[in-house]
Amino acid sequence: MKLTTAQPARHPHPTTKASALAYLIFERPDLEKAEHFLNDFGLLTVSRDAERLFLRGTAGSPFCYVVCKAATARFVGFGLQVNGRSDLEALAKVPGASDIELSDWPGGGYRVRLTDPSGFRADAITGRATVASLPHRSPLPFNSVDATVRVNDTQRPPACAPEVVKLGHIVLELADYQQTCAWYTQHFGFIPSDVQTLPDGSPAVAFMRLDLGTTPADHHTLALAQGFVPTYSHSAYEVVDTDAIGMGQRLLREEGWTHSWGIGRHILGSQIFDYWQDPWGDKHEHYCDGDLFTADKPTGLHTVSREAMAQWGPKMPRSFTKPKFTAAKLLALVRNLRRSPDLTVKKLVTLAKLFA
Template sequence: MPVLGPLSFTLEVPSLDEGVRFYTDAGLVGDVAKGEGGDIARLRCPGQDRDSIVLLGGFPRKRLHHISLRADGLDDMATLAAEHGGEVVAAPDGFEDNGLWVEDPHGMLIHLSERPADPELEAAAPFQVNAPGLTVRKRRSAMLPGASYAPAKPLRLGHILVFSPDVPASVAFMTDALGMGLADRAQDIIAFCCARRDSDHHVVAFAKSPGVGFHHGSFMVSDPDEVGRGGRALLAKAKLGDWGFGRHTIGSNFFHYIQDPWGSWFEYYSDMDHIDDYALWTPTNYEMSDSLANWGPEVPHDFVHNYETDPEPFQAVRKEPVTA
């Protein structure tokens, strides 16, 4: 009866055009449908046949609508959700009544569905690093001229980070009701949950805030160089905030975050820790000094700010990015 992995996240947004522009600049593909129920945009990774992001247009401000996870054993989950402070609810207007819709103890909506796993990604060329006493790349340059590289190509949605007013309670619901595992945490401020088999280090993560909200969606690319190139290219188009290039302690992944038009974030990542069998994994409680990064630039002042709980919505102030 466990969660098996991430599928998508759905946001209410003021401007569908802005959202589609931002996410297509990030390398996703999709389309917009207009109808009586409102305008909706569906975006996916190139080569995938399912949505990774759904945007609902025409709302006064950005707000998390729900997250979608792949799972099995939905009947058991329905029972356990009610036993652990959640509630089974009807599908929201405009969405199919399939799978299982639940609210967690804080009212965050989660859609659980049984569907086949995505096809395995094709193996990429190894990212080779010449190290002291271990020269693995000889008689060739590691880097081509910058213009030789195609734009960043997101391969799949890796994880979703959301805000929670009570991180331990959110983790307890995900583990006890939805069959996930606690991968690691930093005190009671941030925590990372994984699937129990063949999982990225985290599938759903929580950061402490006065209320529920969306922080970021993270998309895998081929290697650290693509994280860096993709982040700089998206920053040049979005002209808002960014954080990166850097590397996390928790999960070990290289990262670059770009702020979206509503104050939340898009992450490119590569080289994430993998948990093949949660029974063989031991969670660590990290100090707060390691909660965000092992190394990287200074953290933006509003990186962990939940604009969804603010009386006033995020005001985008465009800027010209600094170029190297």
């Protein structure tokens, strides 16, 4: 495949190498409503007051999700764990970065607040206190045609909210796609695992993993997609097995939440997935059985299409990627068409044919 545009690529000397996705930051007008959905989804409340709500999974992170009280619902940004104060000192020199500051959020630690080229907040955090992991059930033993592991026994997964183990990844849509991809590879050492391209060879989606060297890392912790304005696409949370995903779907339906897409298996990353909308329409994904890559795995290139999103399961509905147009977004679209080197009318038409 001949490429006409520079692909997202590894940076030869990144400022730091992030080691984990620490947390997401949202603003919501109703903390009680946010907590209701997130508890049903499987996240556990750490603390809540009039201004902030913190939640966690069963893994040993003090929290992975923070909701701040605000008049308008929006996604603010996320935190990335880095490997010590020297990393914070290096990131504090990035244009627009804050000084190193003490975090007053659960687990404490020190952070530097940055803003990426698309306007999303990206915290670098280190020194958080570890907390004990919480118990979760083991994956159910599976009888296959070639291996019998369960005899004179039955499968009875608990009828309860699925236990979210950890925050897995965040996906963002961007107008300034190339610049934002380059910023994350330069400053946090992300490695593109797979890149999906448009028919003209230009990149449309980059699935990027952490550089953990010889330690296997999730296929993607951050995915960036070409869009017409910067916006949150979805976030994903790992559960123990497919029964947890299925039970989660049943219980979330019974609680009246809005289903978005699933159950199916992705092609890039291989996760079994199921997507749900929170009270403000933002998508949250349950997943299990994702791919793991070490740092030496080369980047794959693939043609983007609706059919390329899943190996099996329902075809991705058009509502999943259909943008929500408002007057402000239409004005932003016009501005971005005029100024962004990544956005053209031709590209918008191509993306609309593929996904809108």
